Amino acid sequence: MKPLGDTLGVLFVQFAGLSLVAFGGANAVIPEIQREAVDVNHWMTAREFAALFAIAQAAPGPNFMISTLVGWKAAGVPGALVATAAMCAPSCLLTFGIVKVWDRYRDAWWRAAIGAGLAPVTVGLVGASAWLLTRAADLQWRLALVTAVTAMVTYFTRLNPLWCLAAAGGLGLAGLLS
Amino acid sequence: MYRVNSKILYCKLNANRVRLRITVADRTSFPMQQAPSTTAEAPRSPADLFLAFLEIGLSGFGGVLPFARRMLVEKRGWLAPDVFNETLALCQTLPGPNVVNLSIVVGSRFAGAWGAAAALAGLVVAPVAIVLVLAALYGRYGAQGRLPGMIVGLGAAAAGLVVATAAKMAVPLIQRRPVSGGPFIAAVFLAVGVLRFPLIWVLLALAPVSIVVAWRVSARRAP
16 A cells, blocks of 8 residues: 555646546546556556446536546545546646637637547547446446446437436346346 | 727727727627627626536536536526537637536636636535545445445446437537548547557547648638
């Protein structure tokens, strides 16, 4: 077990870096968060990561809170606070600094090119997140069915996603999914 | 009104520079610089911003953007619909969680650094506290009785939500740009999801190429 300070340092560096490359939001960096937390630092297994992601999704609020929970798992409440701050601070400072410049160059060619060029990269990253989370969560066919039904319902209807989470949680609580 | 007047004054001083300033003002999505008819309301203080974003943070499950829109555009009337869309586009282009960026942009435009800090704090504080309580409960009771079953069920549904998000993002993009977008989606997916390469190398290798390709394609379409 490494000293707490070391773990906090690792968390800070890792999430501060991710903050600055999280184009398209937190879902885009889930593969990297999982790689660091599971494969590199061994803070948890892929299954535990899927469970923490489920908790982050089931809680109200922005979807960057998987970083809060990874910090919590790695180093308790201090870890959670460090990871949350590191995930927010760099991109916030960048955004704060860039707002005025950005408005001035609204029609610049490079702005449109950066936006259009990053779009497929972001989509690829979110697709990778979906793939990894599905692989970690779907341990048998009933769970795979839950994933498939949730994906279909969310894709084809405007139903609040909370209903799918509640139904899946209820089925699991009733012992029907294990 | 005050701002408009000051601009007219400025006009008289330097006609040339003013033309520039007016174009900038017309194009900015800064609601306080727009015609008063577009958005009548504005937050009165950083505390106002804090409370609005507190409510946004607490109301959204699995992503809060729709709730942010409802609050800022419909309930408070701080942003006109098109201003909200533009601001969101900016927040989505910049790195970092989109709603967090939104809180910074809206907060700083209305009330500077303090406004940004207040909006961010309002958005983040309550959800982080709640998720930590849930995590503590999970740590303590997660292995008992039928709770593990509930958590794997939630995990499967949560994965399904991300699958749907990925599909919603991918389908229109591939339809619009099958040649300049599709291969990059596939390459990033393979490199990060299947081969598990470190994100930073994938981004450094593929993002610049994707940007150049997007730029060349749009240049060809609209010379």
